[in-house]
Amino acid sequence: MAEVPATYRERLAQFRILEEKRFELIEELLDKLEKCEAQLAQTKLDLESEQNVRRTLQAEVVEAKEKESALSQRQARRPFVLVLIDADADGFMFQDKYITRRAQGGESLADELLIRLREYLRPLYDDADSLDILVRVYANLEGMANFLVRQDKVRNLGQLRAFATGFCGRISSFDWIDVGVGKEGGSGRKVRENLSFYTSNTHLRHILLACSPTDLPPTLLSTLPLPKLTLLESSPLPPSLIALPLSTTRFPTLFIAPVPKSPRPRGRNGPQLQLTQQEDPEGGSTWLVIRPERSKSQGAGLRRRGESEDDNSSLSISIGPDNTVSVDSGRRRRLVG
Template identity: 30%
Template sequence: MPSLTLNGNAAGADNISHIRSFWARHEHLRDNETLRTVLLEDVITRYENLVNTHADYVAHHQNELEQSLALQQAQNNVRHLQNLLNRDPYLLVLIEGDGMIFNTIEDGEAGGKVAATTLQNAILDWATTSNNVLECPPDVKVVVRVYLNLKGLGEACAKAGLISSPAVLEEFARGFTRGKTMFDVVDVGYGKDRADVKIAENFKLFLHDYHCRQIVLGCSHDNGFARLLEQYTESQEAQMRVTLMKGVPFEKELTVLPFRTVKFDRIFRDLKTVVNTPDLLTGISPRRDSHALSGASSAFTPRSITPITPRYATPASNGMSQLDGVSGHLRSMSLTSSNSESGGSTWATLAKARADRPLTDLRKMSSPADVQDLGPPNLRKSSISRNRAGQRIDDSFDYDRDEVQYLKKMKMCNQHYIGMGCCHYNAGKPDKCPHKHDIKLNKHQLYCLRVVARETPCKKGLYCADTTCIYGHRCPFPRASEGSMRGSDRCLNGELCRFGADMHGVDTKVVKMTRATGRF
């Protein structure tokens, strides 16, 4: 190291001091830089935390915003759906029209319009009174569907005397349908239970429809609907939404169901419609058997225009014949004077009505004792009349129509009185037979009971060889002279006749007699 002079030492000292000042300044700047770095790091850290917190708040807010929008949309949807559900509420009335018959059918189209208006007013008054129908708004509509066999019911009502002709019912249906825009009469045509099936399917379809606030079911006459309703006896909702409407009294199986019932006065007939059984001689007042039109009911009496047929006649002076009536009083009629009188009960009318019947000589029935010879049971018959085809031909009867009608209403057991005996009664179980056994009948009543039995078809058919058989082997009712059945071999009962198609139009010309051993 080179030596320094004095001046050199002074210069060196200054340099060292200067260097130290640099180091001091450097240290100061370094410390400040550290403080700045720490401060900056702290600021960045805090900023980062704020950014993350803000992001969390933004995400949470966005989620809440989306939920709020979704909730608002859901509320709007609920209001829209509620408006849709509350729009066009209606009460559905399903009626089995073959049994629920309106009182105004005889008035044709005008009667149909009156029935529609009356029924709608009655339904609305009932639905809005005493909360019979919950949540029933004032603008509720009434929808009515009547299912029936229009042609068959029209013919039956005409024969029962409710209307003048089947066309009147068609006019009524037209007036009913036109009377209210939501009222319809649906013609289901011929066929068993066609109306019932349609009503059942509509019932199931609309039962849980919220727009349908109540189903009013008109079926009081038909136990068959009990099968449908039994499926819903445990459903409280169904019990609140279904009401049974009464026309005729409810059948037994319907009365035990837990559904409400309602009856509207003066709208429907409260008696079953009866189509009087036709007179085998004259063909007047025929019967149509169906589940809705009971041929056994006694709601109606025979028409007054029915010719009076004698039980038996005895020769009398001046051409008079003595007629013993149902009540036991005597009637007399002059063959000469009756031809000149107006009315349906003349011998001329009777003769004309019987023109196509086999001739029966009333003189053979010359005394009440002869009635016994023709009377029940036909156990003495050893041979059976048959036509060319070998088909059995039943003997023709002359009888008192009033007596026959009376016996029908009495519901006598045919087998007990004129057959081989009722099996239930003979077995000591008369309660098992639905017919009567304890009424004493005279000879003539037993004779007339054979006419009643003839209207039940024999299960053995046209070739029955049982000499003791009391039932009919060919349809005793007159052939159809009008409508779609005209010109056919079918009777005026049409497709509802209990006699099979082969038992119609049977040749009644006897060509041989066959012997039989009796019952088999």
């Protein structure tokens, strides 16, 4: 058994030891309490910070949803389809039944093009009939007119301009842009530039493209939304385009079918002669027209450049029903009775 203190001083010393231990315990408890209070205060600050961040994120989410909804509503109000046509490219010359009828032919072409576009878009989009359709036709009118004059399809540049004016005036969103006489590829360059510009537009729903495959380099195609792109096909596409996930379609009622390329036999004195019939728009009679044959590539090049041929290459002889002979050298016409 522990020895019991005998004197009061010994007993007082024991009480002092117990009192010191009690104070040490109290100090330890107070230290822990202060640390817990500090941690609690920090936790409250962290919680408030997290709450503020969460509220901010919630507000941003609500704002983003509102913007997305507003954007969707704007896009739903005016989505559009873009149609780019390089009329100087091989296989995309419009048919004679449109070109030869001046302004009336241009209006008929616009109507027919709109019908064919709606027919193509209906299986793709439920709102195809309400989509805006923007059509841009690019061509060197002077070069095309020179080519068509030599083909006896129009008489001068004015008739072709009337055709283009009728096309533009028929539908407000249809435009025919004259790229002028310039270097090769003027129309193709315009098509590429507009293609790059419009593909970033959020209102764009689909693109239909009529141009030469050479105007679609891989560097350009890699930047385009291919699921939205459809190529108008006039002749077989090269393997580089066939391998891509591209949609294609044809509008045979609009464009002249390209002539298959084949070697042309030539005689000793130059190209073979071509015999055709032509209706006289003034008298209603039929003329026989004799002219040298030209290759398709020559015709397309002349349309782009607007160049004139020499007298021999543009010479044509027409024989009327009353044996009247007309000799047309491209610059002048002489009648022989």
